[in-house]
Amino acid sequence: MSPQAATPAYRRLSVEERRSQLLDAALSLFAHRAPEDVSLDDVAEAAGVSRPLVYRYFPGGKQQLYEAALHSAAEELRGCFDEPREGPLLPRLHRALDRYLTFVDGHDAGFSALLQGGSVVETSRTTAIVDGVRRAAADHIMRHLDVTDPGPRLRMTVRMWITAVEAASLIWLDEDKQPPMEELRDWLVDQFVAVLTVTATRDPQTATVLSTLSD
């Protein structure tokens, strides 16, 4: 089917709107199925458009669509950590984790597939996208902690905690979302303070950061 054959309703959407409609459809499919189990046909059906139209927007096929959906999910995830630098620090972390866990909750299977890798369409490019989100999360935390030049110990502590949060999210999905989201959030915040406290005994920079946490 040529693009001209599309119904008028199709043409009303701009290229950007159409693209974003297709990505939304793809994301909602990836949310509940592993990427290798989602076909372009499925995406076309979910978006209520023809398969050729999906190909027109993603001529690279499934891999391109998957990567675009991943980018879009990554953008959403980055947005979770985008918290104004105002007010006490720990409540900011609470709010960011609330948004993050809501995202995990809403994208369960797709989130697992995304992070656990091992999917047939995984490549070093998709790994790089996920790593970019991790790095962005670490940068956000450093900015909130008001640290412009984090030393190796503080940096490692923050990155370890981010990885632990990611692991917790996957386990949480695996365990039927137990404990409840609010408990998980508080637990993760407490763990953050606990690991910073451990590092603070070895690292003056982390000790300084820790002293500002309860401000």
Added chain:
Amino acid sequence: MSPQAATPAYRRLSVEERRSQLLDAALSLFAHRAPEDVSLDDVAEAAGVSRPLVYRYFPGGKQQLYEAALHSAAEELRGCFDEPREGPLLPRLHRALDRYLTFVDGHDAGFSALLQGGSVVETSRTTAIVDGVRRAAADHIMRHLDVTDPGPRLRMTVRMWITAVEAASLIWLDEDKQPPMEELRDWLVDQFVAVLTVTATRDPQTATVLSTLSD
């Protein structure tokens, strides 16, 4: 070259010995290069044997050799955590981490490639091997903690810590093995106690485990 054309020195090794010689050669190559940068030629050269011989043992080629090397590394890693259940708990954890970090130190690039995935030869099978090691590590810890039926909070805490240790290892390799291995080991043990302490305030089982830690 047919196997018969091999020099007499080749024939002196048993099938098992030969296989293990080839795996050692492969592991030492994977230790310093990403799997996709290692060819069967390289393995043959490193082991001082002919390429056809490598193919005879690994007819599936590179992917089969990589998986076999991965299995062998996984076995070695599992061995790190195989600590007798005698004496105080924290020194046991120290010893296990010493062995683990020595493994990481000796296999640096190969270890990163193994865990970070994103390699062209990565498949869900190799991911499953790595996950098996994580699970084995968690089981070892539970056995040392004398817990036969860990609840979700204790289980999640232990698995999060294992992931954090893994992340720390990768960051450590990335940061030119700073801080020194002994400091990293003590720091990881202290973090384990700290996160258990956080969980103990929410979970009676973890509180009981924590009270035995200093025994």
